[in-house]
Amino acid sequence: MDKGQIDLVCDVISQNFPDSIYMGCSTGGNIVDGRMSNAEISVICTIFEYPTTQLKLLQYTISADNVVDVVESIKEEIKANPWAKAVELQLTTLGVSMTPFCDAFKDVDPSIAIFGGGAINPSLTSTETCVFSNVGGYSGKGMLVLLMGGDDFFVHTSHVIGWKPLGREFVVTKAVGPVLYELDGMPAYEIYHRYLNIPNDEHFIYNTLEFPLFYKRNGIDIMRSPVACNEDGSVVMSSDIEEGVKVRLAYGDPWTILASVRKDGRDVGVFSPEIIKVFSCVVRRIFWGKEEISGETLPLQSIASTSGFYSSSEFLRTGCCVNQHNATLVIAGMREGSGGDRYDFEMPQEAFSGKVSMINRLATFIDVTAQEQAETYAKLQLTSITDSLSEVFNRGEIQRRITRCVELGRPGCLVMLDIDNFKQINDIWGHKEGDVVIQEISHVLRRVADETGVSGVEAANFDMVDFRAMCAKEFELHGGNALRPVPVIMDVKSPIGRWGGEEFMVLLQDSSLKTAIDFADRVRVAFNDITFEKAGRRSVSAGVTELRRGESADTALVRVDKALYRAKKNGKNCVVVSEGENDG
Numbered sequence: 001m002d003k004g005q006i007d008l009v010c011d012v013i014s015q016n017f018p019d020s021i022y023m024g025c026s027t028g029g030n031i032v033d034g035r036m037s038n039a040e041i042s043v044i045c046t047i048f049e050y051p052t053t054q055l056k057l058l059q060y061t062i063s064a065d066n067v068v069d070v071v072e073s074i075k076e077e078i079k080a081n082p083w084a085k086a087v088e089l090q091l092t093t094l095g096v097s098m099t100p101f102c103d104a105f106k107d108v109d110p111s112i113a114i115f116g117g118g119a120i121n122p123s124l125t126s127t128e129t130c131v132f133s134n135v136g137g138y139s140g141k142g143m144l145v146l147l148m149g150g151d152d153f154f155v156h157t158s159h160v161i162g163w164k165p166l167g168r169e170f171v172v173t174k175a176v177g178p179v180l181y182e183l184d185g186m187p188a189y190e191i192y193h194r195y196l197n198i199p200n201d202e203h204f205i206y207n208t209l210e211f212p213l214f215y216k217r218n219g220i221d222i223m224r225s226p227v228a229c230n231e232d233g234s235v236v237m238s239s240d241i242e243e244g245v246k247v248r249l250a251y252g253d254p255w256t257i258l259a260s261v262r263k264d265g266r267d268v269g270v271f272s273p274e275i276i277k278v279f280s281c282v283v284r285r286i287f288w289g290k291e292e293i294s295g296e297t298l299p300l301q302s303i304a305s306t307s308g309f310y311s312s313s314e315f316l317r318t319g320c321c322v323n324q325h326n327a328t329l330v331i332a333g334m335r336e337g338s339g340g341d342r343y344d345f346e347m348p349q350e351a352f353s354g355k356v357s358m359i360n361r362l363a364t365f366i367d368v369t370a371q372e373q374a375e376t377y378a379k380l381q382l383t384s385i386t387d388s389l390s391e392v393f394n395r396g397e398i399q400r401r402i403t404r405c406v407e408l409g410r411p412g413c414l415v416m417l418d419i420d421n422f423k424q425i426n427d428i429w430g431h432k433e434g435d436v437v438i439q440e441i442s443h444v445l446r447r448v449a450d451e452t453g454v455s456g457v458e459a460a461n462f463d464m465v466d467f468r469a470m471c472a473k474e475f476e477l478h479g480g481n482a483l484r485p486v487p488v489i490m491d492v493k494s495p496i497g498r499w500g501g502e503e504f505m506v507l508l509q510d511s512s513l514k515t516a517i518d519f520a521d522r523v524r525v526a527f528n529d530i531t532f533e534k535a536g537r538r539s540v541s542a543g544v545t546e547l548r549r550g551e552s553a554d555t556a557l558v559r560v561d562k563a564l565y566r567a568k569k570n571g572k573n574c575v576v577v578s579e580g581e582n583d584g
Helices: 004-016 068-078 097-104 187-197 205-208 253-269 282-290 353-384 395-407 420-431 431-451 465-479 513-528 555-571
Strands: 023-025 029-034 054-061 086-092 111-116 131-132 137-139 142-149 153-160 163-176 179-183 213-217 220-225 226-227 235-237 248-250 273-283 305-311 314-318 321-325 329-336 412-419 496-499 503-509 540-546 576-580
Touching: 004 137, 004 496, 054 187, 054 576, 068 142, 068 273, 068 555, 086 220, 086 329, 097 321, 111 273, 111 305, 111 329, 131 142, 137 153, 137 220, 142 153, 142 205, 142 235, 153 253, 153 314, 163 213, 163 253, 179 187, 187 205, 187 226, 187 248, 220 321, 253 329, 253 420, 273 282, 273 314, 273 321, 282 305, 314 329, 321 576, 395 503, 395 555, 412 420, 412 513, 412 555, 431 496, 431 513, 496 555, 503 513, 513 540, 513 576, 540 555, 555 576
Parallel strands: 086 111, 273 305, 540 576
Antiparallel strands: 023 131, 029 305, 054 142, 086 142, 111 314, 131 137, 153 329, 163 179, 163 248, 179 235, 213 220, 213 248, 226 235, 273 329, 314 321, 412 503, 412 540, 496 503
């Protein structure tokens, strides 16, 4: 950050290379030949050899009020220089919302690569940063834009994260720009204090940098790192975060990081670059430590000369969208000409041993423990809403679903069934035979629901094993969030429930009265065809009614109960429809 030192270096470059373009910024450390440099200042010289290659360096002053205007100027420069194939950015980002900046690039030719890094104060605790170049000099609020291109210039970009989501999911309930106020209605700081035991003191930034927030934006994984905590419990993030997004805490997994480097390294090797530029978040440097941080960039040096710096945030265009990243390694391979032989990149196996192996085992322990919790949660979820004998929803759950359907004004029908002369079965052949009959009518209901297409989803006729598996999978996908209901069982189109004793209730959502009558009669016929070992052939009676807009759930339930009563009164083993107000 010493302007005098920077000016001295710039003067030496200008005197010795008067026609050169130079650009730079304050960093959290420099990368030279794939390794973290011990020097405070590093100078990298890139020589473009092809006469067709063209470069143009631009420098802007940026603020929260003009970032979109700056992008418009850059877009005009791209239009005026159709040879441009790549845009490298170096900029001061702290205190400026970069989301509008990134979004404004969406209509730029998608073939143009955009990448770069944000300046950072070497101390990591100060917000003072700088950029400088031969076209605009030293600036504490600036952006450098290098256009590169030409017929023989080619670029390949990618990025590596390697951080894995940990624990439950939170919803951003209040955020303004980079200031995160609330998660799930609680002060954002409480999440770090409750789950990571991190105090709000002068070490907050160091203790939280390794645990960024993980979420999806523009279809890809994005990380956001905390940089400060305010007295009101709000947390200043390294970049903007939007209200309504679902986030999770994340942790660095060395094996995942190195596996990602290996994968992307192979792709870079196929491209056959002559130089590689890297922009690595300072969070990664802190995570690895000075002794091991080079482990993720040094392998790239075996492909081509690799240089770059540790940044406050990283920028990369993926598809049409420019994204501001954190805790990420952005890689840009460049070459002139058609390229040499494909480089078969591979990382030595010892890179995956030692400390890496230990942390990976701890991460595996967390994952397995979470899965065990998922299985326990699935059992609890299943027990709370199902009838253990019939393995369909219990009365509380089916009634809740009927009420919800009516409140939403969703069309549908109710079918209420009662096994005829069921008391006779228990009295003569015992409750064990009665249980068999109960289970069989449940199977018939589920089978007919599937056969007639009213079930909507496969979960309508789940069995205990499949249902647990679905709950566990859903639990795993949502981060072991035990406070979250399991969606896979909430989307059953036509839920079936045991109403009590030998009575069953079916909610046929989005089904016509004709469909409901056909369903009830199919169940009646199918059940009548069964011959039980002791009880022989049995029958079932059913009442059917259509839900009406504006009525209460209780009104509909009384009506279908009356229809069932009429079926019993009419001789049983039949289906009765309740259509009018006074047909009971």
